[in-house]
Amino acid sequence: MSLPDDILVRIAADFGRDSVNGVVKLLAGYHGPEPQRVCRCILHLSAGSIDKLKHNVAEAAKDYRDIILFAEYDRDDNRLHDFTHGFD
Numbered sequence: 670m671s672l673p674d675d676i677l678v679r680i681a682a683d684f685g686r687d688s689v690n691g692v693v694k695l696l697a698g699y700h701g702p703e704p705q706r707v708c709r710c711i712l713h714l715s716a717g718s719i720d721k722l723k724h725n726v727a728e729a730a731k732d733y734r735d736i737i738l739f740a741e742y743d744r745d746d747n748r749l750h751d752f753t754h755g756f757d
Contacts, residue, residue, distance in 0.1 A: 670697040675755045676708055683717040695719075698726045701733045709752035710740035 670693060680692045696708050708728050714736065715722040729736045741750045747749050 670704070672696070672708065673705060673755075676705065676712065679709070679712050679756060683712060683715070684722075685745070688719075692719075692722065695722055695726055699729045701729065703733065703737075704754075706753050707733050707736055709756060710736045713740045713745070713750065715754065718722075 672679060672693060679692075680689050684692050698706055698747065699711070701707065711722065711729060712727040714725050725736060737752075741748055741752060745747055
């Protein structure tokens with residue numbers, strides 16, 4: 670999986686430089702639509718936790734729209750983030 674620089678920088682910041690390859694491999698488990706946006710959403714929701722990352726990748730495989738909803742919108746459906754082209 671080829672990821673843009675902003676995602677790689679976020680991985681290093683959240684999980685540490687030594688974990689970048691491992692996190693990229695876990696993110697590669699997602700094979701659905703909008704892979705870069707969904708990866709950003711997964712990282713945002715995971716907040717540096719490998720356990721949350723694994724969970725969010727599995728949830729994205731079931732329905733990627735849920736991951737986007739939880740990462741980009743609040744309870745009242747107000748958009749807080751737009752991870753389409755990068756991190757805010």
